[in-house]
Amino acid sequence: MIEPYERALDEVPGAHPYAPGSRYSGVEIGVHRAPDGTEVRYAKRRLLPALGDLAEESVPHVVSGGERADQLGQRYFGDPGQWWQIADANPLLDPRELTDEPGERIAVPLPGGFPGGMGGPGVRNG
Known part of the structure; x- marks a missing residue:
């Protein structure tokens, strides 16, 4: 079951489910469609860049x-x-x-x- 606040985010262009200070705030949100047509939003993989010094x-x-x-x-x-x-x-x-x-x-x-x-x-x- 999708919570009402999650559904509300779907209707706001550019809305992101994670707060700005979250480690996932910049992660792209994907949508998985189940065989029954249900859409499930998820955070795509968060990769850490390699750093030099x-x-x-x-x-x-x-x-x-x-x-x-x-x-x-x-x-x-x-x-x-x-x-x-x-x-x-x-x-x-x-x-x-x-x-x-x-x-x-x-x-x-x-x-x-x-x-x-x-x-x-x-x-x-x-």
């Missing part, structure tokens, strides 16, 4: 015991929901991996992000 576009952070990804998002971006920018810079899908090893160095992107988007190799070298 990460050191110039990030700052290192040494993980402390008990830190969480959302705390890093708040500290560096003023929004706990922006942890994904740090995960992309390292690159990780599970935010727990960012802080599971106290003493490990992780990359934190500079405000405004990396040129060409988030992603690329990390500096996870313990």
Whole structure:
């Protein structure tokens, strides 16, 4: 069943189902048609660009015991929901991996992000 607010988005040209600060805000939305004719909207794959020298576009952070990804998002971006920018810079899908090893160095992107988007190799070298 499609929620009423989702149906409303279908009628607004250019409407995107993800908030501007979401990691999926720039992802293209596809439509799958089921055999019965039902249309299902979905986010197409989000690819991370490869980056050259990460050191110039990030700052290192040494993980402390008990830190969480959302705390890093708040500290560096003023929004706990922006942890994904740090995960992309390292690159990780599970935010727990960012802080599971106290003493490990992780990359934190500079405000405004990396040129060409988030992603690329990390500096996870313990």
